[in-house]
């Protein structure tokens with residue numbers, strides 16, 4: 267039998283993980299190990315996983331840490347023999363800008379949902395009215411009828427009131443997903459919340475008993491928040507390690523090349539052909555590790571369920587990395603960062619662009635130096651693309667003005683860098699789960715497999731998991 271051919275489209279971490287699983291020990295390299303070709307649009311591999319040289323360090327400008335309680339990233343780190351570079355997050359807790367000041371996040375939050383009314387009894391971040399709504403949830407919980415799914419916003423607003431939704435849940439969950447809680451699906455993003463709402467009774471009590479059951483806060487914010495880990499060489503150094511392993515296994519890695527079409531060739535020796543501007547690669551199976559709308563554009567003509575993936579929107583964000591003189595910059599005394607709720611007043615009718623600040627060298631000790639602090643500012647949400655209208659200099663100036671307002675004392679800037687992620691984070695909106703389920707089923711029937719941040723969760727571990735899962739689907743397809 268001729269050696270099978272698999273093309274992986276997209277060289278983000280999902281595509282790299284799929285190629286790794288297809289070519290590697292999981293597939294027990296032998297005559298059945300397929301020829302694997304990975305085609306990436308960009309000049310470099312890794313997608314959102316990226317590092318730069320900055321202020322004398324290697325700095326992540328995409329993801330900088332992964333949840334330690336999810337196994338997928340750690341397993342890969344282990345397999346790539348990078349275990350000695352693992353670094354646990356060195357700080358805990360976070361701050362949130364509410365009622366005109368930075369407030370230390372209280373204990374007892376599950377993804378922003380307060381589960382410990384006592385911890386909030388005198389917390390100045392919430393008004394008395396909001397605290398009363400929390401007390402009411404304990405004693406006289408609002409009855410809410412939820413079906414298969416509801417938005418996170420609808421559940422939290424109905425049960426705990428607007429202020430908790432806007433001031434705590436939106437900055438935490440909306441921050442991780444760069445989306446709006448009034449659009450995000452509870453079923454896909456925060457299943458424990460949906461479960462608690464369905465059961466009835468107090469939301470806070472139900473969540474408090476169950477603990478966090480979905481992706482944790484980006485900053486490790488809030489007590490009970492999960493621990494994060496990174497690599498001392500930057501999380502982005504996973505990409506170089508994967509690239510090396512794939513090259514050693516004979517995977518063909520093509521950069522700066524867009525896949526332009528997938529054609530079915532049922533009467534030929536291979537069922538598929540994958541086109542780029544200058545080549546055609548025959549394939550027995552294809553892993554589509556591209557953002558959902560790209561996957562829809564490439565595969566949609568072969569099936570309506572795949573075309574429907576064009577409905578998965580993504581949020582663009584920018585990351586502004588700043589090296590600020592340490593002696594003249596004042597950070598909050600503890601914590602990994604400061605969250606800024608949406609629509610926080612700025613000047614006149616204008617609202618802040620910054621959605622969160624992360625104190626990078628507090629999180630990751632290998633980044634610490636005596637003379638500067640590293641602050642990362644996040645801007646952009648699914649419905650806030652104002653950063654796109656500003657060039658890098660203007661964006662840095664605006665962000666610095668906001669950082670000064672948020673932190674008070676900010677010393678001279680030693681270095682600044684802007685990373686733009688125009689289609690960064692897939693939005694899991696209402697109806698996401700059935701949409702994905704249908705697309706996956708149809709893809710499988712056609713000899714296609716779907717991988718990436720649009721399917722099993724937006725975090726790096728989930729994305730690695732989706733790549734490996736897609737590879738296993740391809741193997742199963744060959745076995746049947």
Ligand SMILES: Cc1cc2nc3c(=O)[nH]c(=O)nc-3n(C[C@H](O)[C@H](O)[C@H](O)COP(=O)(O)OP(=O)(O)OC[C@H]3O[C@@H](n4cnc5c(N)ncnc54)[C@H](O)[C@@H]3O)c2cc1C
Nearest residue numbers: 276278279280307313314329330525690718719724725726
């Ligand atoms: C700023 C930022 C911070 C984040 N922080 C964290 C964090 O701290 N922890 C965490 O766990 N997660 C974090 N995430 C999420 C995580 O990084 C991403 O979800 C994950 O990296 C997505 O990987 P992916 O392979 O699915 O997609 P991508 O990285 O987007 O890769 C898709 C690839 O497909 C390529 N492509 C597109 N069209 C074509 C085509 N026609 N032909 C060929 N190739 C094509 C693209 O160029 C791209 O490289 C963050 C994301 C961002 C943007």
